[in-house]
Amino acid sequence: MQEFIRDAAGNIIKDENGHGLQPDVTIYYSDQRKIIIDSKVSLNAWINYTAAETPEEQATAWQAHVQAVRNHVTSLSRKNYPKYALALDYVIMFVPNEAAFLEVMKVDATLWKEAYDKKILMLSPTNLLAVLKIIADLWRVEQQSKNAIAIAEKAGDLYEKFIGFTDTLQDVGKKIGDAQSSYDTALKQLSTGKGNLVRRVEELKKMGAKTQKQLGDALLNASEVDA
Known part of the structure; x- marks a missing residue:
């Protein structure tokens, strides 16, 4: 949690603005692969939207919420966490409020695709653990495939030695x-x-x-x- 990304010498790596790269969560899998999770997306506009008393206030707050999510996607992609943390190519952008996530997806379906193209996976509480499990399973299958290739190569070497x-x-x-x-x-x-x-x-x-x-x-x- 809140672990700075460091170089081989132990120095904190900084972004283009001079700020230390400090993802909210770094998940380590058993084979030392890593996934970065960011949960800093602002929900202030969403709170204003839910508290708005007039349609006009709701519309204004809603547009601000969508823009805040889009801005965070852009900001997160610029940090390029995977490059420095040697982690999964995609950073998980966790939206902690289910309704705030779903409503954005309903109204602006292109936003998820825009985020994905920038190596950002937008996830909510209901699908976070499922996606983490799927990633683990895919990595396991990949490792099994590598093992199968290695076994085939060793079997070939053994067969040639036997001949x-x-x-x-x-x-x-x-x-x-x-x-x-x-x-x-x-x-x-x-x-x-x-x-x-x-x-x-x-x-x-x-x-x-x-x-x-x-x-x-x-x-x-x-x-x-x-x-």
Whole structure:
């Protein structure tokens, strides 16, 4: 409430007239987004209108009320709160009297549009909370959409890494297959065919070669089969 807008150095930011920018209310949402609410619109002319005793007085007060609202819209837009407060692009202009708001809308329907074009949302007590809730919901949907995009991007990265892993794994399998093939070929050269190496070294042992080790039965049997 009544919090001055400050720059990064902590200095109060001032408007074109040298006045410190001090919105009536700053609403902070859970994700640090902000909405500025202004409630300084003058209702003096409206009070005069409701208290007028003649049609002439009513007409004069009514025109003054409409003009006061329009002037406040212009003044508020010039302050450009969102630029300095890093808040929602639209400032909420709160009219605390429901009747004063509705009567203006009935008689001068263009005023709301004029305010909207100047980044001002004119609201009354009955629709303020509803609009704040809608804004929160829209921001939540936006955040969910951003999360969905981020998830899709991460899923794409994960999929590409998985493809890279499977390619590498297949290459490892191929190399293992090649190694197995080379092993089988070497084993055949070692233990198959007439005069294979297994039989030759075994014959040396039988001829008296001194050794304490023995070839495996599998190799001996294989060499005997092809002998």
